[in-house]
Structures are given as structure tokens and as C-alpha cells.
Amino acid sequence: MSFSPLLEELIHSLRALPGVGPKSAQRMAFHLLSRDRQGGKSIATALQHAMEHIQHCQQCRTFSEVPRCGICSNQKRDHHLLCIVESPADMLAIEQTGYRGLFFLLLGHLSPIDGIGPQDIGLNHLQQRLQQEVIEEIIIATNPTVEGEATAHYILQLAKQAKVNCSRIAHGVPLGDVLEYIDTRTLSLAMAGRERYQYT
Amino acid sequence: MCFIYDLLIIIDKGLYLTQRLEPAYILHTRYFRDTSLIVELFTQHEGTVAVLAKGARKQARWKGLLQLFAHVLVAWRGKSELPILTGAEPGGDALILQGDALFSGFYLNELLIRLLHKHDPHPRLFNVYQQTLAALNQGEVEKSLRCFEKQLLQELGYGLVLDRELENNTPIDPASYYQYHLEQGARKVTGTAKATDIYQGKSLLALHHDQLITQEARRDAKRLMRQAIAILLNHKPLKSRELFTV
């Protein structure tokens, strides 16, 4: 049995969402049609607007419908401090720690085997920023994966070239974890990045 | 009925427990669906193999383990295109490549993924890879890369002949100049023309003996390897070379 053409189209389109297979797409479509037409209409309008108007901030590359996003154009923030993250979700996470500098988003990480090189994650753009703006420190907050490590190293070279100070968020043992269950690599990094335990 | 079912479960578990764990290195991982990973392995006895690690992105046990360049002991099940990873344990020291050594590691992995055929065993190359990673970690970047490339060509049936002219078996003269061709080997040329595929005899001999002492020998070895590998890659550039552009 097949559904009407419009319904088929809806189900097919919903499958563009991550983790949504044919069954879930059907469930979503039926739910919206039978229980929540208003909700369905707002999704449609929001999607339409978002897809048409959201671009990347010209300065930090986050999603934004204006050329310079709210953070980049906020004069109260520290414009000499630049934190480099992989994704908008990482940016939000750092923002929640009370960080008040600027950001740069890579929207990915270096992964040559997937065909992702420095240009593909905007590092040429970062290089320009480091040369043109007065940045005193960059904080690298790429993920603690091997690809994140490679990306961090590449950025470090750019910082060195532009003579900008560079720091990196600490790798370590998650709060509340027990050492016994932490994988060797994480623990090796935590050992390598150990800090002096100061007398008070 | 129930009894048979129980028995099957016991046999299944037994098979898993007695399954030999295969030493492997992780060459590449990519996300699959929401929680899984496709892991490309370079195994000691079965060459390169891609396996599906179900739920690997959710399990803390596998998340830290299934990282690039990690030495692991693995087991998988299934004969399909994408077998299922059934076990993974740490295989040795947690090697942490950093800086240029890390970039070089990406280069090695890209070469292996692009040049080896899946499931073709290369146990000798596996050992060379292992030694190369260790050497990279010690900071011997250039020398170890050239050695790896040489062994890789050998494994693929394109071993370089660097101590004599292939045509007439005349030993290479350190002072003469040679044109090097991947299939026809070295051939003496007159004069000292600076064409891109011309090398001085002493550079060929240095690479033959793995003694890349002078800067010129290193530069020539790099140039020769680049040309040889480019042919095998059908001149499609390697993405990992872009990492060395800063």
C-alpha cells in the first residue's frame, strides 16, 4: 500500500533529519496531521525562514541571520581573546562557563582521509583574522580526539606565525569518575598535562 | 526446544570467548547512524578491514579505545562487506603522536587506505607500520617516512631498484646522473640535466642503504618517493599533505 503523493513526500522529507528512519518519519507525519496541525505549520514556517535567512557570521562562522552575530558585535565582550571550537554546540558549552571573549568556529576538524583539510574548516580565514585583528590570546578548545589534536597543532602553527599567544583547555579526568575505569589514553594525557599542586 | 536454544547460546558465547583477538591499528573512523562507528583497521594477518562498531559512540569503554593510531586487539564477526566488531581491547602502550609526527601519521594512514586492497594480508608491512609509528613518536620523522614508503612500494610489487641499472645490471655510480622510472628503474643520462626525474647516483645509493645523511640525499629521496607514489595514486593528490602547509 502506498500513501497519497503529498503524504509520501512529507515522510520522505522528514527522513532528512538525523536518526529518522522510515518508521519514525511515518509516525511524525501522522502525529502532525492528526494531532498537531498548528505545530506542523509553525515547523514549516520556521524551517522556511531558517533555511532562507541563516548564513554564517562573517567573523566567527557561527549560524547567524545577520552578517556579524550577537557575540561578535557585542562591544562589552573582550575582543582580544579568541576561543576556537569545533561546533556551535561546543560554543554554547564554553559560553556557559562564563567565558566573555570572542569565538571562532571550525564547523568540523581536520580529517584528511575524509577529504577535510585546513581550508575546509576555515583555517585560512582564521589566519587572516590573526593577522588583521589585535588578538592577545587564542584558546584552543577542539575535542580531545586525535583529529582534534591535529587541528589544535595546525592552529598552534598559525598562532606562532602571527605571534599570538596560544593556550589550550586542559585534558583530564572527568569529575566524579574513578581512575580504574578511565581509558589509558585519557589517563596518559592527564598525566602528561599534570599541574603543580601548590602549597597554600 | 528450549534446551536447544540454550545450547546455541552457550556455543555462541564459547565461540566468542575462544575467538582469537587480532592485533590491529586504527586507520580511520567515521560516524555511522547516531551511535555507531565504522572503523577501518590495519590488521596484522588480514590486511585492511572495515568493521561496524555498534553503539561505540555511547559506550565509554570503546569511545576512548577506538581512536586513530591506537593499537588494539579486536575480534569481528560476519563475512559481509561490513562485519560487526565483537571485541576490542587495548593492544599495548597508548602511543600519543603529537605535532608533525601526528601529521605524518595521517599521511601513513591515507597511503594505506588508498593503496592497499581490503583483506589482502600484509603482515610484514604491519610490522613496518608499527615500527614507523614508534619512530615518529621518537621524532625521526623524515627517515622513518622514507623507509615506510620504500617498504610499501615493495609490498605493492613496485620495489625500487636503487643500486644498479635495471636494464644492464651496471652498478650505480655515485657521481653519475640517472633518470628514475617506477617500472624501468634507473637509467644513466649524460650531463647533469635538472629534470624532475633525474637523480645523482649517490642519492639513489643513500636511499638504497637507508642512509639519508646529507640534506641533498633527503631531498632527493623525498622527490623520488613522491613521484613513485603519485603514479600509484593515479596522480590524485593526498589530502594529508595539506597539513604540512603552515
Ligand SMILES: [Zn+2]
Ligand atoms: Zn560571530
